[in-house]
Amino acid sequence: MSHHILEIDHLRHVYPDGTEALREVSFSVCHGESVAVIGANGAGKSTLLAHLNGHLLPHSGEVRIGHVPVCRTNLDEARRTVGMVFQDPDDQLFMPTVYEDVAFGPLNLGLSGPELQNCVAGALRRVDAEHLAGKAPYHLSAGEKRRVAIATVLSMSPDILVMDEPTNGLDPYARRQLIGFLKDFHHSKIITSHDLDMVLEVCERTVVLSQGVVRADGPTLEIFRDEALLRECRLEKPLSMQGCPVCGT
Amino acid sequence: MASVHGALLDLKRLDLLARGGTSLHRLDPRAKVLATLVFIVCVVSFGPYQLSALIPFFIFPACLIAAGRLPAGYLAGKVALVAPFAVAVGICNPFFDRGILLHLGPLEVSGGWVSFASIVVRTALTVTAALTLTALTGFAPICRALVRLGMPKTFAMQLLFLYRYLFVLAEEAGRASRARELRSFGRKGKGLASYASLLGHLLLRTWQRAERMHMAMLARGYTGTFLAAECGRFGARELLFVLFWSALCIIMRLYNGAELLGSLVTGYLS
Numbered sequence: 167m168s169h170h171i172l173e174i175d176h177l178r179h180v181y182p183d184g185t186e187a188l189r190e191v192s193f194s195v196c197h198g199e200s201v202a203v204i205g206a207n208g209a210g211k212s213t214l215l216a217h218l219n220g221h222l223l224p225h226s227g228e229v230r231i232g233h234v235p236v237c238r239t240n241l242d243e244a245r246r247t248v249g250m251v252f253q254d255p256d257d258q259l260f261m262p263t264v265y266e267d268v269a270f271g272p273l274n275l276g277l278s279g280p281e282l283q284n285c286v287a288g289a290l291r292r293v294d295a296e297h298l299a300g301k302a303p304y305h306l307s308a309g310e311k312r313r314v315a316i317a318t319v320l321s322m323s324p325d326i327l328v329m330d331e332p333t334n335g336l337d338p339y340a341r342r343q344l345i346g347f348l349k350d351f352h353h354s355k356i357i358t359s360h361d362l363d364m365v366l367e368v369c370e371r372t373v374v375l376s377q378g379v380v381r382a383d384g385p386t387l388e389i390f391r392d393e394a395l396l397r398e399c400r401l402e403k404p405l406s407m408q409g410c411p412v413c414g415t
Numbered sequence: 416m417a418s419v420h421g422a423l424l425d426l427k428r429l430d431l432l433a434r435g436g437t438s439l440h441r442l443d444p445r446a447k448v449l450a451t452l453v454f455i456v457c458v459v460s461f462g463p464y465q466l467s468a469l470i471p472f473f474i475f476p477a478c479l480i481a482a483g484r485l486p487a488g489y490l491a492g493k494v495a496l497v498a499p500f501a502v503a504v505g506i507c508n509p510f511f512d513r514g515i516l517l518h519l520g521p522l523e524v525s526g527g528w529v530s531f532a533s534i535v536v537r538t539a540l541t542v543t544a545a546l547t548l549t550a551l552t553g554f555a556p557i558c559r560a561l562v563r564l565g566m567p568k569t570f571a572m573q574l575l576f577l578y579r580y581l582f583v584l585a586e587e588a589g590r591a592s593r594a595r596e597l598r599s600f601g602r603k604g605k606g607l608a609s610y611a612s613l614l615g616h617l618l619l620r621t622w623q624r625a626e627r628m629h630m631a632m633l634a635r636g637y638t639g640t641f642l643a644a645e646c647g648r649f650g651a652r653e654l655l656f657v658l659f660w661s662a663l664c665i666i667m668r669l670y671n672g673a674e675l676l677g678s679l680v681t682g683y684l685s
Contacts, residue, residue, distance in 0.1 A: 242636065245636060254627070260631065305430070322636070
């Protein structure tokens with residue numbers, strides 16, 4: 167029996183202006199797997215992510231979560247299963263305080279009272295942000311915003327965590343902290359990023375998108391060693407795999 | 416754009432003040448909102464030529480500022496920001512209304528000047544009360560209190576979003592305007608035309624952000640209603656607070672405290 171939890175099957179999406187953002191995308195993600203989706207600007211990463219929780223619906227092909235195709239009738243279930251962390255935390259943190267923001271999802275799922283409190287406290291604890299609960303989102307630093315944005319999604323106990331450029335705009339310390347968290351989360355994860363060093367550390371598998379199609383899908387290290395492929399897809403080796411800039415070794 | 420940035424920082428300070436720990440801060444927001452509403456209704460219900468009766472009303476914000484340990488100078492500065500609007504509203508009165516109303520020794524004061532002063536004092540009173548309320552309670556709790564007092568939820572949501580994204584929008588506008596300035600080298604750039612396009616871009620960006628936010632809300636199970644964990648209790652302390660201040664405001668509205676005090680003093684002296 168297959169344990170595939172998320173399957174993307176011949177996905178195609180055309181925007182109203184005629185741009186074919188995704189032409190033929192197929193891959194699947196198993197339980198506990200950590201997958202990076204990389205590609206140049208405009209390769210279709212964001213469009214792909216928008217399909218995973220049904221914000222966009224495919225023109226043809228399917229996205230299946232636990233073997234059930236995502237369609238208009240089961241969007242709620244899809245959105246609970248797939249937790250989406252947005253690229254800009256300001257889009258995601260819209261409530262007056264951090265606590266209320268983290269409680270937003272669970273409240274909509276029907277939690278209340280001590281159950282709700284435990285859930286929110288637990289999510290904040292996991293990203294080391296308990297002390298921020300009473301603060302307003304616009305009083306937070308970029309790193310804190312990012313961690314809280316992740317907590318808002320964790321509080322709904324999603325089966326799959328989807329993140330768009332999680333290390334974008336973080337200082338080295340906050341980035342390192344985030345990588346630590348990501349390694350500790352034993353969720354299924356789908357991460358898009360241009361930070362290939364982070365991908366190398368966090369994701370054991372990488373899918374390369376180029377012009378709306380999957381160009382490669384395999385173990386991260388193997389893909390990053392294929393310089394020809396990377397160049398063709400307007401990418402390059404992560405810095406940690408390139409030689410020393412001084413002595414070249 | 417330093418001024419916008421400064422104004423934002425100031426707003427943030429108001430927010431931080433609301434996190435104080437005095438007993439006034441801990442009072443249920445509904446009590447503070449109700450008392451402030453009664454206060455404002457009493458103040459604005461005075462006739463245009465009543466000035467002395469307004470003075471005793473300063474006791475309400477003064478007591479709250481003292482008990483809430485709020486920085487009075489900072490709040491006064493905020494009130495001063497609004498003062499030009501009040502002056503603009505009332506400045507024509509002295510020219511149109513020249514009937515003599517008061518004699519201060521040899522000085523004759525026209526009705527226009529009295530009503531002008533009355534407008535300014537009333538603005539100062541109401542704005543101070545509103546600012547004190549915000550500094551003691553915080554913007555979001557006030558909105559929630561208003562909802563629990565019967566304001567439609569949609570209004571509250573609009574207000575909360577406005578307050579939340581005011582910071583983001585102002586920062587975006589500040590950045591765009593700075594970028595324009597940096598490339599216009601002290602000249603006008605393209606003058607108004609470039610500002611028009613800048614505003615247009617800002618509007619489009621706001622629209623896109625609104626779409627992304629909606630997406631974020633849907634992703635977390637939003638179905639059209641804003642659920643909030645109910646908290647806070649309207650107990651005896653709250654009731655006492657509302658009753659005391661409402662009664663005092665109504666008494667001060669019905670009896671001219673300044674005049675009473677004046678006649679008492681002059682009666683005692685004579």
